[in-house]
Amino acid sequence: MKSILASIVFLLASTLLFSQNAPNDSLKIIVESRIKKGVTSQEIIIPIVDSDTIKKNIVDIKTEFWDTVNYNPYRNEVVKFPLQITFKDSNYASPIAKNKVITSRYGWRRGRPHQGIDIDLVTGDSVSSILDGVVRYARYSRGHGKVVVIRHYNGLETTYAHLSSINVKPNDTIAKGQFIGKGGNTGRSTGSHLHLVTSYKGQYIHPEYIFDFSEDNKIRAKELWVTKEWTRASFHSSRRQSKLKLYTTEDQALASLIKTKKVYVVRSGDTLSRISKRNNVSIAAICRTNSIRKSSTLRIGQKLILEL
Numbered sequence: 676m677k678s679i680l681a682s683i684v685f686l687l688a689s690t691l692l693f694s695q696n697a698p699n700d701s702l703k704i705i706v707e708s709r710i711k712k713g714v715t716s717q718e719i720i721i722p723i724v725d726s727d728t729i730k731k732n733i734v735d736i737k738t739e740f741w742d743t744v745n746y747n748p749y750r751n752e753v754v755k756f757p758l759q760i761t762f763k764d765s766n767y768a769s770p771i772a773k774n775k776v777i778t779s780r781y782g783w784r785r786g787r788p789h790q791g792i793d794i795d796l797v798t799g800d801s802v803s804s805i806l807d808g809v810v811r812y813a814r815y816s817r818g819h820g821k822v823v824v825i826r827h828y829n830g831l832e833t834t835y836a837h838l839s840s841i842n843v844k845p846n847d848t849i850a851k852g853q854f855i856g857k858g859g860n861t862g863r864s865t866g867s868h869l870h871l872v873t874s875y876k877g878q879y880i881h882p883e884y885i886f887d888f889s890e891d892n893k894i895r896a897k898e899l900w901v902t903k904e905w906t907r908a909s910f911h912s913s914r915r916q917s918k919l920k921l922y923t924t925e926d927q928a929l930a931s932l933i934k935t936k937k938v939y940v941v942r943s944g945d946t947l948s949r950i951s952k953r954n955n956v957s958i959a960a961i962c963r964t965n966s967i968r969k970s971s972t973l974r975i976g977q978k979l980i981l982e983l
C-alpha cells in the first residue's frame with residue numbers, strides 16, 4: 676500500500692491526464708505504469724472523501740452481524756416482510772465508468788436462481804462502490820471469485836463479484852463512487868462482467884427494484900418496502916425486465932401481499948423438497964396450505980397453492 680501511495684504521489688508530481696467523466700467526488704487519473712514489455716496505461720481513481728461523508732453517516736453499521744470471514748453472516752436471522760429500506764440520496768454512483776449494459780438480470784436462469792445483475796465490462800475496468808459504506812468482506816470465494824461486499828449505512832449490502840483485483844480490505848470506509856477493484860472473470864463466470872448483488876440482512880433483493888440501471892443512476896425511491904416477490908429469483912426471469920411495482924409505503928406493500936399466492940403445477944420428477952427449495956416455501960407451509968401430508972404422493976399436473 677505504501678508503495679502504491681508513493682507512486683501516486685510521484686505520479687501526481689509528474690505527467691497526469693485528467694479525465695472528464697470520472698464518478699462524482701473522485702479524481703480519475705490515467706497513468707503510465709512500466710511493465711516488463713514496455714509501457715501500458717493504467718487507470719486510478721482517487722476518491723475525494725469530504726468530511727461530510729463521515730459526519731452524515733453516524734449510524735454504526737458494524738455492531739450487528741459484522742463478519743469479515745463469512746459471505747452471509749445473517750444465516751439464521753429471521754427477516755419480517757415487507758422490509759423497509761430508506762435512502763438519504765436520490766442517486767447512486769455507477770459501479771463502472773461507462774454505459775451500463777445489462778447482460779443478465781436477477782431471476783431464474785437455466786434452472787437456477789441468478790441472484791444478482793450482470794453488467795458488462797472489460798477485465799481491468801475500474802469498479803467503484805455505488806454508495807457510502809464500509810467494506811465487510813473482501814476475498815476470494817469459489818463462486819464469486821474475487822469479491823467485495825460493502826455494507827451501507829441503511830443496512831443494505833452490495834456485492835461486487837468476479838473481480839480481477841481487489842483494492843480494498845475489510846473495515847475500510849468507502850465513499851460513494853470510490854474505486855474498490857478491477858472487473859474481471861474470476862470464480863464461476865464465463866466472460867468478464869460485474870455480478871452485482873443487493874441484499875439486506877442476508878435476503879437477496881432484485882437490484883432493479885432499488886436502482887434504475889439507466890444512465891440517470893437513480894435510486895427508485897427514498898423509502899422502499901420490499902416484499903418477498905422482490906427477493907425470490909423464481910418470480911423473475913434473468914432474460915426479461917420484470918414489471919416494476921414499487922411500494923413506497925408500508926400500506927401499499929401489505930396490500931400487495933394478498934396477491935402473492937402462486938399456483939404451482941407439479942411436473943415430472945418433482946418432490947415436495949424440490950418444490951420447497953425452488954420456490955423458497957417451507958415443506959410445512961406447502962402441506963398446510965394444500966392440506967396434504969409430507970408423505971403424500973404428488974401427481975404430475977396436480978395444482979399446489981404456494982403462499983409466498
Ligand SMILES: [Zn+2]
Pocket residue numbers: 779789791792793869870871
Ligand atoms: Zn451474475
